[in-house]
Amino acid sequence: MALAVTSSNSISSSSFALSSSSNDIKVSQIGSFRLVDRAHVASTSLSQRRSLVRPLNAEPKRNDSVVPLAATLATPEVAEKVEGEEDFEQFAKELENASPLEIMDRALEKFGNDIAIAFSGAEDVALIEYAHLTGRPFRVFSLDTGRLNPETYRFFDEVEKHFGIRIEYMFPDAVEVQALVRSKGLFSFYEDGHQECCRVRKVRPLRRALKGLRAWITGQRKDQSPGTRSEIPVVQVDPVFEGLEGGVGSLVKWNPVANVKGNDIWNFLRTMDVPINSLHSQGYISIGCEPCTRPVLPGQHEREGRWWWEDAKAKECGLHKGNIKQEDAAVNGNGNGAGNASEAVADIFNSQNLVTLNRTGMENLARLDHRQEPWLVVLYAPWCQFCQAMEGSYVELADKLAGNGVKVGKFRADGDQKEYAKQKLQLGSFPTILFFPKHSSKPIKYPSERRDVDSLMAFVDALR
Numbered sequence: 001m002a003l004a005v006t007s008s009n010s011i012s013s014s015s016f017a018l019s020s021s022s023n024d025i026k027v028s029q030i031g032s033f034r035l036v037d038r039a040h041v042a043s044t045s046l047s048q049r050r051s052l053v054r055p056l057n058a059e060p061k062r063n064d065s066v067v068p069l070a071a072t073l074a075t076p077e078v079a080e081k082v083e084g085e086e087d088f089e090q091f092a093k094e095l096e097n098a099s100p101l102e103i104m105d106r107a108l109e110k111f112g113n114d115i116a117i118a119f120s121g122a123e124d125v126a127l128i129e130y131a132h133l134t135g136r137p138f139r140v141f142s143l144d145t146g147r148l149n150p151e152t153y154r155f156f157d158e159v160e161k162h163f164g165i166r167i168e169y170m171f172p173d174a175v176e177v178q179a180l181v182r183s184k185g186l187f188s189f190y191e192d193g194h195q196e197c198c199r200v201r202k203v204r205p206l207r208r209a210l211k212g213l214r215a216w217i218t219g220q221r222k223d224q225s226p227g228t229r230s231e232i233p234v235v236q237v238d239p240v241f242e243g244l245e246g247g248v249g250s251l252v253k254w255n256p257v258a259n260v261k262g263n264d265i266w267n268f269l270r271t272m273d274v275p276i277n278s279l280h281s282q283g284y285i286s287i288g289c290e291p292c293t294r295p296v297l298p299g300q301h302e303r304e305g306r307w308w309w310e311d312a313k314a315k316e317c318g319l320h321k322g323n324i325k326q327e328d329a330a331v332n333g334n335g336n337g338a339g340n341a342s343e344a345v346a347d348i349f350n351s352q353n354l355v356t357l358n359r360t361g362m363e364n365l366a367r368l369d370h371r372q373e374p375w376l377v378v379l380y381a382p383w384c385q386f387c388q389a390m391e392g393s394y395v396e397l398a399d400k401l402a403g404n405g406v407k408v409g410k411f412r413a414d415g416d417q418k419e420y421a422k423q424k425l426q427l428g429s430f431p432t433i434l435f436f437p438k439h440s441s442k443p444i445k446y447p448s449e450r451r452d453v454d455s456l457m458a459f460v461d462a463l464r
């Protein structure tokens with residue numbers, strides 16, 4: 001099976017994997033889901049199957065080497081044409097309460113050989129197990145950025161052996177990596193943000209991979225990032241990337257574990273005796289590139305282990321940037337702010353113990369070198385769901401701090417105030433929380449996504 005996994009310049013090839021697991025299915029029934037008899041798959045002749053298989057990333061003018069694939073099977077189903085967004089919204093509603101296994105089965109059934117699992121080398125190995133359990137052939141691809149931990153490479157190998165598959169690795173374009181590293185060094189992301197490096201090492205290889213597909217399967221979960229993943233549906237028309245046919249709506253994104261909690265994923269992996277990345281036993285939860293991933297402490301959110309030096313809301317590497325909502329785009333200068341729509345939204349953080357700062361008040365506060373008391377101020381937009389989500393804890397915090405030597409305030413920083421807040425108050429996304437020390441004009445930005453009372457109080461107590 002010839003399979004081109006290429007960059008436009010210099011990457012050679014990789015192998016192509018479909019796993020046939022029809023003969024060693026571990027679970028015959030989970031919940032209401034029943035496995036389907038797929039004996040007819042095995043009866044398909046190899047020549048017939050070959051004619052059906054499409055490379056993950058077929059680019060013209062290449063003569064890529066081929067890694068023979070013992071386990072290559074083609075899907076028996078002919079992939080359907082991608083349907084409109086409306087249909088998949090409806091589909092998502094129908095599947096909202098379905099099990100991950102059922103969702104996975106529907107995805108593989110619907111798209112056959114034109115769908116692949118995106119595997120990061122972390123607990124999303126659960127996706128591979130679910131696919132395996134369906135008994136259908138499936139494909140797996142992964143992005144080898146060149147900066148992964150050694151443990152992750154070993155884990156890839158273990159997964160291939162455990163499931164009898166070949167992972168379709170996608171590599172960055174060597175010329176692009178070379179240009180980046182030669183001009184900016186190996187660790188430029190610590191200086192000017194991770195986007196450029198991620199674009200070269202992850203997003204473009206992913207884009208090439210997806211151009212060979214009609215659908216992909218991710219391990220995104222709502223509980224992974226309260227900032228960016230809280231509303232992902234189980235299936236959607238991909239809002240960012242294009243598929244095989246090209247153009248908007250040409251790719252469908254399946255998120256079978258969107259509604260599953262992290263703990264339940266781990267229980268599933270343990271129960272099914274699936275291999276896991278040994279980094280997890282060293283405190284890593286979210287796993288990415290070695291320089292950009294670190295273990296987290298008990299109680300820390302898993303995404304705090306990624307790009308920890310950057311603003312919490314910006315923690316999407318570009319692979320799932322469709323998660324970043326319109327209001328965030330507005331804050332980040334890609335939109336026109338809350339606009340008139342925001343006028344109709346009721347204000348939030350209403351408490352007698354909270355001081356409402358207007359622009360003049362905010363400027364005065366920020367200008368002072370010496371204050372009678374330190375201040376904690378939230379920069380917010382009332383329409384922002386993340387601000388709304390922390391309203392209770394912030395009001396409770398204000399009540400607790402009332403008369404205790406710390407003033408608590410709020411400054412509405414959307415609309416006309418957005419540019420000022422971005423320029424002068426470190427606004428990256430809503431909400432931004434600033435602590436103004438008693439003897440300094442320089443505010444300290446709250447660095448965490450944890451916005452419960454105890455976490456906010458710990459921040460205040462550490463600085464007051």
Ligand code: SF4
Pocket residue numbers: 145147189193194195197198199201202288289290291292317
């Ligand atoms: Fe580069 Fe870090 Fe992104 Fe990996 S995670 S591609 S090393 S910036």
